[in-house]
Amino acid sequence: KAGVTQTPRYLIKTRGQQVTLSCSPISGHRSVSWYQQTPGQGLQFLFEYFSETQRNKGNFPGRFSGRQFSNSRSEMNVSTLELGDSALYLCASSPEYQETQYFGPGTRLLVL
């Protein structure tokens, strides 16, 4: 079974721009979670989607948003990028809500 895929793998943006990241879960998995990983803060939960509904949200500003499509694929969007948004963004999928999560390779975002 193919694993979680994320696109793009690397991205360079400038302050003020917006970015959209994509995640395709493992086939059959219905829940998708997003995380931000930085050296200083570690792995921080952004949000979790299940059946196209956001079920949980972390403590991030409203500039961070996401959605899930009927085929379980998910996108996250960051608007008005700040330098501090430079991070590895990880997507994880699980078969059902709140089950074991499996991570994709991540998208490394650099904001200049």
Add this chain to the structure above:
Amino acid sequence: QKEVEQNSGPLSVPEGAIASLNCTYSDRGSQSFFWYRQYSGKSPELIMSIYSNGDKEDGRFTAQLNKASQYVSLLIRDSQPSDSATYLCAVNNQGGKLIFGQGTELSVKP
């Protein structure tokens, strides 16, 4: 107090030794506990999940859970240089969020 706490390390053990990694959590209602391994520049990879008090063994890995003490540990027997990585403890809290510790860096010396 952080929700999930781990010693950052680095923890250095000789090849063939037992590596012991520890994690404490604050949400007493937490029900699911996970250990992930993350190599430098890579994404986290699931090693073990544990849900009940006691030990759970999988090959060279043993996870231990003590809900009364709010403590989870991971033992790696016969440590190999390839085990050198950062080990992340994750806890599913009552709110349904998966909260990660800062990770413990393990170095296995040949």
